Amino acid sequence: MLSAPSLIATDSIGASITVGNEVPTLTAQAAGNVQVGGNSTFTQSIQSRQTGVTLNVMARVNPSGIVTLIINQEVSAPQSPAASSSIQSPSFSQRSVQTQITMQDGDTIAIGGIINESHSESSSGIPVLHRLPYIGAAFGNKSYNKDRTELIVFMTPHVIYDNNDLQEASDELKGRVKKLKIAIVSRKSRSTIGSAILPPRGTPAVS
Numbered sequence: 001m002l003s004a005p006s007l008i009a010t011d012s013i014g015a016s017i018t019v020g021n022e023v024p025t026l027t028a029q030a031a032g033n034v035q036v037g038g039n040s041t042f043t044q045s046i047q048s049r050q051t052g053v054t055l056n057v058m059a060r061v062n063p064s065g066i067v068t069l070i071i072n073q074e075v076s077a078p079q080s081p082a083a084s085s086s087i088q089s090p091s092f093s094q095r096s097v098q099t100q101i102t103m104q105d106g107d108t109i110a111i112g113g114i115i116n117e118s119h120s121e122s123s124s125g126i127p128v129l130h131r132l133p134y135i136g137a138a139f140g141n142k143s144y145n146k147d148r149t150e151l152i153v154f155m156t157p158h159v160i161y162d163n164n165d166l167q168e169a170s171d172e173l174k175g176r177v178k179k180l181k182i183a184i185v186s187r188k189s190r191s192t193i194g195s196a197i198l199p200p201r202g203t204p205a206v207s
Contacts, residue, residue, distance in 0.1 A: 005055050006173055008160070012060050020052010023078045026089035051076045051092065059157065065105040067157040072098045075151055095151040105159040113152045119145070 009015035028045040056072040074096040081088050097112035123131070125140015132139070160166050 005053060006176070007055060007057060008166075008169060009057055009059055012058065014056065014058040016054065016056040018050060018052060018054045020050060020054070020076075022048040023051050023090060023092075025049050049092065051078055061105075061159050065159055066102060067105055067159060068100065068102045069155065069157060070100045071111060071153075071155065072096070073153055093149070095149070097151070097153055101155070103155075103157065105157060108154055108156040111153050111155050113150070115148070115150050117146070117148045119147075121145075 005017050005019060007015050007017050024046050025048070026044055027047050030043050052075075054074045054076075058070040060068040074094065076092050076094040078090040078092055081090060099111050101109060101111060103109055121142065121144050123140055123142045125136075129136065129139040158165075158169065160169055
């Protein structure tokens with residue numbers, strides 16, 4: 001996932017932006033007093049949890065253009081529950097970085113990088129037989145999974161001194177949105193062309 005959030009903030013006042021989804025999660029489950037067909041009913045408590053990219057920034061600027069940033073960024077995503085889990089509710093991966101940096105107006109700095117790589121192996125098949133050496137493969141199968149995630153955060157502050165700078169920053173954001181819309185429309189057009197259904201050969205044309 002590649003994300004490039006932009007945020008305009010006032011000197012010494014915190015600002016935040018979140019791009020993502022709210023995911024319903026099961027927080028509690030208890031047997032009720034009502035029975036249906038001899039089986040007890042269950043009462044479940046559901047809460048929504050925000051996922052995606054969250055950026056919190058507080059900036060302090062001195063007259064010479066030196067910017068001090070207090071940054072808190074978090075990237076989270078839901079994970080499907082395991083088939084053997086007793087609670088069918090998603091878990092969440094979370095990667096975050098918190099720091100304070102001082103830099104010049106317009107400079108770009110990497111404030112953090114996290115790389116995580118995991119390997120897993122699972123097997124299934126006829127009990128006992130699929131674990132036998134040499135011949136076990138005939139009674140089951142094995143699967144291998146490799147997962148790699150990276151979080152690299154770059155930050156570039158731009159100081160807005162007057163209304164002209166503010167207008168330029170606003171125009172830049174509008175230009176990014178316009179380019180994104182064009183890219184989305186172009187992608188949809190290519191998808192429509194690629195999935196067009198053509199009549200069989202020999203079908204007379206209708207005008």
